[in-house]
Amino acid sequence: MREKCGPISGIRKEVRIEESQRQDMFEAETVTLAVPVTERDHTIGPTDARVTVVNYGDYQCPGCQRTHRSTEKMARELLDRVRLVHRHFPLVKNYPRALRTAEAAEAAAAQGKFWEMHRPLYLRPDKLSDRDLRQHAKEIKLDVGRFNREMARAHSRSYPTLSNL
Numbered sequence: 001m002r003e004k005c006g007p008i009s010g011i012r013k014e015v016r017i018e019e020s021q022r023q024d025m026f027e028a029e030t031v032t033l034a035v036p037v038t039e040r041d042h043t044i045g046p047t048d049a050r051v052t053v054v055n056y057g058d059y060q061c062p063g064c065q066r067t068h069r070s071t072e073k074m075a076r077e078l079l080d081r082v083r084l085v086h087r088h089f090p091l092v093k094n095y096p097r098a099l100r101t102a103e104a105a106e107a108a109a110a111q112g113k114f115w116e117m118h119r120p121l122y123l124r125p126d127k128l129s130d131r132d133l134r135q136h137a138k139e140i141k142l143d144v145g146r147f148n149r150e151m152a153r154a155h156s157r158s159y160p161t162l163s164n165l
Contacts, residue, residue, distance in 0.1 A: 042109060045080075051081065051083070053085065056088075056089035058090050059097075059121040060096075060128060061091055065122050065123075065125055090102045100154075101121050104133040105117050105121060111142050133151070
């Protein structure tokens with residue numbers, strides 16, 4: 001069965017980067033992002049990195065989960081030289097928990113723990129109910145009362161979705 005992850009869901013390619021290719025990557029010409037990275041973005045890695053990888057993702061999407069695993073591997077290998085940016089792109093027409101999981105990540109971000117929430121949301125796709133999200137919050141030692149208040153307010157936030165582009 002084909003997954004409903006957008007136009008590139010059928011593309012699956014593993015790329016192995018040799019050391020000489022890594023050097024070439026850092027010497028390539030500069031490309032400006034269409035949507036620049038701002039303080040609202042969730043970033044990890046050096047702010048002055050010569051390479052910035054921007055990932056748009058949906059925590060419930062199987063294709064996005066695979067991309068996350070590849071991106072996480074790349075980040076571990078190159079984190080001292082590459083800046084990783086995550087932007088929410090909930091595919092709300094395909095995945096009923098898409099928006100709610102993005103809201104949970106933002107509720108964790110309000111307490112300075114975006115990346116700590118980000119990882120279990122991708123790695124435990126069968127654990128995305130509201131109860132599971134609260135359990136994730138406890139596991140990463142969030143103030144759960146504040147997390148619950150942030151989740152209650154979350155409906156006023158706006159994220160890009162296929163329906164509002």
